[in-house]
Amino acid sequence: MKHTFSTPHRAALAACMVAGLVLAPLAQAAGNRGGGHGGGVHAGGGARGNAQVNHSRADVRTNNVRSTSVNNVNVNKNVNVNVSNNRGCCNNGWDNDYHPVATAAAVTATVAVTSAVIGSIVRVPPPGCVPVNYGGYVYQQCGSTWYQPQGGQYVVIAPPY
Amino acid sequence: MTRRLLLLGLLGLSLGAPAAYAQTAPANPVDPASVQALKDMGAQLQALKRFRVTTDLSGERVLADGQKLTHSATATMDVARPDRLRATMRSPRSQRVLYFDGTNATLYTPALKVYSTVELNDSLAGLVEKLENRFGIEVPLADLFVWGTPDAPLDKIESAMNAGQDFIGDELCDHYAFRQGNVDWQIWISTGAKPLPRKVVITNRADEARPQSVSLISWNLKPSFNDAVFRFVPPQGATQAQILAPKTK
Numbered sequence: 001m002k003h004t005f006s007t008p009h010r011a012a013l014a015a016c017m018v019a020g021l022v023l024a025p026l027a028q029a030a031g032n033r034g035g036g037h038g039g040g041v042h043a044g045g046g047a048r049g050n051a052q053v054n055h056s057r058a059d060v061r062t063n064n065v066r067s068t069s070v071n072n073v074n075v076n077k078n079v080n081v082n083v084s085n086n087r088g089c090c091n092n093g094w095d096n097d098y099h100p101v102a103t104a105a106a107v108t109a110t111v112a113v114t115s116a117v118i119g120s121i122v123r124v125p126p127p128g129c130v131p132v133n134y135g136g137y138v139y140q141q142c143g144s145t146w147y148q149p150q151g152g153q154y155v156v157i158a159p160p161y
Numbered sequence: 162m163t164r165r166l167l168l169l170g171l172l173g174l175s176l177g178a179p180a181a182y183a184q185t186a187p188a189n190p191v192d193p194a195s196v197q198a199l200k201d202m203g204a205q206l207q208a209l210k211r212f213r214v215t216t217d218l219s220g221e222r223v224l225a226d227g228q229k230l231t232h233s234a235t236a237t238m239d240v241a242r243p244d245r246l247r248a249t250m251r252s253p254r255s256q257r258v259l260y261f262d263g264t265n266a267t268l269y270t271p272a273l274k275v276y277s278t279v280e281l282n283d284s285l286a287g288l289v290e291k292l293e294n295r296f297g298i299e300v301p302l303a304d305l306f307v308w309g310t311p312d313a314p315l316d317k318i319e320s321a322m323n324a325g326q327d328f329i330g331d332e333l334c335d336h337y338a339f340r341q342g343n344v345d346w347q348i349w350i351s352t353g354a355k356p357l358p359r360k361v362v363i364t365n366r367a368d369e370a371r372p373q374s375v376s377l378i379s380w381n382l383k384p385s386f387n388d389a390v391f392r393f394v395p396p397q398g399a400t401q402a403q404i405l406a407p408k409t410k
Contacts, residue, residue, distance in 0.1 A: 068368035069223035095234030131402035133277040136298035
């Protein structure tokens with residue numbers, strides 16, 4: 001039988017993180033969910049279109065993308081000044097639907113303490129969340145807390161706003 | 162007499178040699194023929210009325226210490242000029258479909274059954290520009306709708322060169338390399354009857370790790386889709402999400 005971490009286990013972990021790391025750098029908070037704590041994501045069906053990606057075993061360092069790492073996938077967007085490229089959200093191209101938790105954290109860490117810890121994972125977002133489309137990707141927004149769908153679960157990200 | 166001729170010959174050789182072997186940089190770093198190739202390709206792209214194009218993309222992101230990670234994505238686009246498009250984008254975390262029927266643009270995420278629609282009366286170039294500037298949404302292979310239009314000016318290119326020829330798949334292509342601002346880019350254009358792009362590489366020089374993207378492009382110029390594919394009809398149980406304008410830095 002495959003062992004997975006139960007939801008209570010994760011909740012306890014999240015509570016721990018809330019208590020201990022409220023003002024800690026968010027990259028570090030994200031780091032605390034590394035090390036395999038996010039197990040139990042369903043792998044989904046075999047067909048390519050249905051298979052779900054499981055990022056739970058990804059090293060936390062993969063989140064630490066530096067700000068100069070702009071992903072250029074279209075020439076004209078990046079070379080022609082009449083096409084602005086000054087948005088706060090969207091240097092990831094269409095291909096990289098990766099939310100830079102740690103990078104955004106550097107900006108937002110001093111601003112506000114959100115009710116859920118960045119990087120914590122829930123199976124279902126709390127009631128009252130609404131889906132929003134930001135930068136082309138769907139998130140669940142619950143007040144100042146943002147959840148990013150990920151492999152059938154939801155991970156709390158640094159709010160883009 | 163013979164000796165003098167020989168001497169002259171040697172002199173000629175020594176004078177001629179530098180010219181023959183002088184692979185010094187040309188006076189004009191912008192090779193006009195390479196820019197013309199872009200123009201021809203742009204004209205060809207704008208002349209295509211109905212096509213399916215697919216791309217396989219590898220992109221890079223740079224971690225704090227300079228280590229690079231490569232990710233992959235694919236997109237298939239059905240296009241009917243001047244103002245119809247359906248793009249299916251697949252990347253590790255999501256599959257998304259962009260529908261554009263000339264009046265409305267809808268972005269749908271099938272796994273979540275969530276869609277967002279905005280009214281947009283425009284051409285494909287306008288769609289690309291407005292999605293980007295209003296909503297921070299980048300369209301795959303957006304360049305295909307911009308090359309050959311005023312939004313892709315070619316007079317700002319700082320360096321252009323012919324880099325020889327290369328095969329992309331089975332197709333012989335001309336390979337060109339350009340520099341502009343912090344971006345180096347290369348393109349492989351088919352030498353066949355229709356000069357279409359088959360590969361694009363973009364290198365970001367603003368980061369010393371020089372992250373790069375590689376897009377391989379395949380064409381179907383006799384596609385079988387009909388116009389119904391461009392209209393979004395919400396599936397049962399789908400919910401609508403507000404689309405947020407990105408915060409300006």
